[in-house]
Amino acid sequence: MSPQDVDGLVNALHRQSFDKDRMPIAQQALSESSIRAEDLARLMKELSFEDSKLELAKYGSSRVTDRQNLYRLNDAFTFSGSASKLQEYLTQQQQRY
Structure with a gap:
């Protein structure tokens, strides 16, 4: 995804x-794109709730x-517990491959 996109x-x-209106837009845009980690973090910061941020992080990772x-x-999370949940998810994904 280009910086302009x-x-x-x-x-x-x-x-x-x-967030319930933001999530489908973000997921649709990401469904056929690749993105840089920094840009995904920017998108996550547009969400209000930790659960939504975590969902988008999992989807976009x-x-x-x-x-x-x-x-x-x-850095896009407000609480460290959310970052820990993402790390657990990423570890599980790596173990599958």
Whole structure:
């Protein structure tokens, strides 16, 4: 996803009032795209709730091109427990492959 595409998506998410409206937009955009970890973190920061951020992180993590930077997603969470849940999820995903 180009920087311009990410900016456009961030703006589209910002125009929505609720996470329930933001999530389908983000997932649709990511479904056929690849994204950098830093940009996924930007998208996560547009969400209001930790559960939504975690859901988007899980959904988008498989589409991250610079996987060595997945740690950057941790900065998008408000609570460290959410970052821990993401790390557990990523570890499980690695064990499957």
